Amino acid sequence: MTTRRTALGALAGAALLPKAFAADTGAAGESLKEAAKKKGLRFGTAISAGRNQFGDPAYRALVERECGIIVAENEMKWQALEPRRNAPNFAPADAMLAWATDKGIAMRGHNLFWQAEKWLPAWVAKEDFGARPAQGAERLMRKHVKTVCEHFGKRIGSWDVVNEAVDPADGKLRQNALTRALSSSSGAIEQIDLAFRLAHEYAPHAQLVYNDYMRGDTGSSKHRAGVLAMLAELKKRGTPIHALGLQSHIGSWDESADRGKADLLEWRKFLDQVSGMGYDLLITEFDVNDRRLPADIAKRDAGVAAAARDYLDLTLSYPRLSDFLLWGMADNISWLQTWDEAPRTDKLPMRPLPYDAELRAKPLRQAILESIRAMPARQA
Ligand code: G3I
Numbered sequence: 001m002t003t004r005r006t007a008l009g010a011l012a013g014a015a016l017l018p019k020a021f022a023a024d025t026g027a028a029g030e031s032l033k034e035a036a037k038k039k040g041l042r043f044g045t046a047i048s049a050g051r052n053q054f055g056d057p058a059y060r061a062l063v064e065r066e067c068g069i070i071v072a073e074n075e076m077k078w079q080a081l082e083p084r085r086n087a088p089n090f091a092p093a094d095a096m097l098a099w100a101t102d103k104g105i106a107m108r109g110h111n112l113f114w115q116a117e118k119w120l121p122a123w124v125a126k127e128d129f130g131a132r133p134a135q136g137a138e139r140l141m142r143k144h145v146k147t148v149c150e151h152f153g154k155r156i157g158s159w160d161v162v163n164e165a166v167d168p169a170d171g172k173l174r175q176n177a178l179t180r181a182l183s184s185s186s187g188a189i190e191q192i193d194l195a196f197r198l199a200h201e202y203a204p205h206a207q208l209v210y211n212d213y214m215r216g217d218t219g220s221s222k223h224r225a226g227v228l229a230m231l232a233e234l235k236k237r238g239t240p241i242h243a244l245g246l247q248s249h250i251g252s253w254d255e256s257a258d259r260g261k262a263d264l265l266e267w268r269k270f271l272d273q274v275s276g277m278g279y280d281l282l283i284t285e286f287d288v289n290d291r292r293l294p295a296d297i298a299k300r301d302a303g304v305a306a307a308a309r310d311y312l313d314l315t316l317s318y319p320r321l322s323d324f325l326l327w328g329m330a331d332n333i334s335w336l337q338t339w340d341e342a343p344r345t346d347k348l349p350m351r352p353l354p355y356d357a358e359l360r361a362k363p364l365r366q367a368i369l370e371s372i373r374a375m376p377a378r379q380a
């Protein structure tokens with residue numbers, strides 16, 4: 001955090017917006033949420049309870065100005081809501097939801113079940129489900145969904161019910177303590193189906209979403225195939241699932257992710273198949289990994305903006321997509337800065353988001369704005 005940002009944080013009211021904002025957003029100064037609204041799209045971001053985000057008045061003011069919807073980056077995860085069994089902690093999520101409601105900003109929920117065991121609360125993995133493990137696991141899942149959905153009620157209109165169930169390495173469904181307890185065979189599909197049925201029972205008003213990070217590149221082909229197979233199976237079972245959350249952590253993740261147009265073609269095929277099955281779409285966690293772009297900031301920012309433009313022009317063209325959320329607004333707070341698999345070989349800080357550490361708009365913001373302005377309007 002720089003001195004300038006700290007000083008900004010101390011200002012009050014409208015003055016909280018960074019000085020560079022007006023100049024960087026063009027004469028009209030149209031916000032991203034206003035541009036989105038004209039197209040029937042909701043634009044927003046993830047926000048985290050940390051000092052540099054929800055705790056920073058300047059950052060909050062930026063979110064308020066740019067966003068019509070937010071999602072908690074971590075605070076509604078099971079790990080956060082119930083870090084120890086029967087010891088709930090709703091306060092950080094409640095504070096965000098109260099703020100959003102006060103500002104007229106919608107909030108979506110992320111997530112009821114994170115499939116990788118690593119991201120379930122540690123106590124779930126050690127749970128003794130008793131002599132009838134399937135009933136025990138169902139009882140625990142029911143209690144969790146009931147507690148969380150009843151707590152937030154209709155204030156959360158869209159839930160990521162299951163997060164990242166498909167293993168990108170082989171396209172198979174991930175196993176965890178719940179899937180193992182629910183079935184002695186494959187297990188995972190039963191558990192995923194049950195998760196959605198419970199969500200439907202306790203949040204009948206909500207859009208129920210499966211959220212994952214498959215991309216268009218060849219390295220992601222098994223991942224895409226696995227997600228399609230799972231969605232088809234859920235359709236067959238009549239599972240109450242409404243939409244696929246496209247996390248959209250795009251950019252140069254690995255060597256295979258650099259085929260430009262060919263990747264976009266695969267992505268289009270994938271989106272066609274998902275929408276063909278009758279699922280709605282959302283962009284849930286957009287950012288651009290710049291790890292293989294040059295160190296030079298102008299070149300890097302231009303590369304990030306160009307990759308975003310290509311991806312967004314295609315993805316936003318799908319009329320079934322009506323929410324578009326970033327995974328943070330400013331580079332310094334991005335998860336990519338500290339994620340083991342993400343770092344640049346030159347170890348420079350990454351620049352994956354539309355604002356820099358001093359909350360100055362970057363070319364990525366302009367690219368997002370242009371893609372939104374160019375997209376076809378959604379039907380009311
Ligand atoms: O809050 C503690 C802090 O008290 C402690 O000092 C610090 C030390 O490591 O950890 C802090 O918690 C971290 C938390 O982020 C808040 O910063 C956790 O260790 C860290 O694991 C956690 O990472 C989050 C990750 O999900 C796992 O929950 C990232 O912020 C968050 O961006 C990331 O988000 C995921 C989506 O949920 C699903 N899709 C992929 C996306 C990126 O990985």
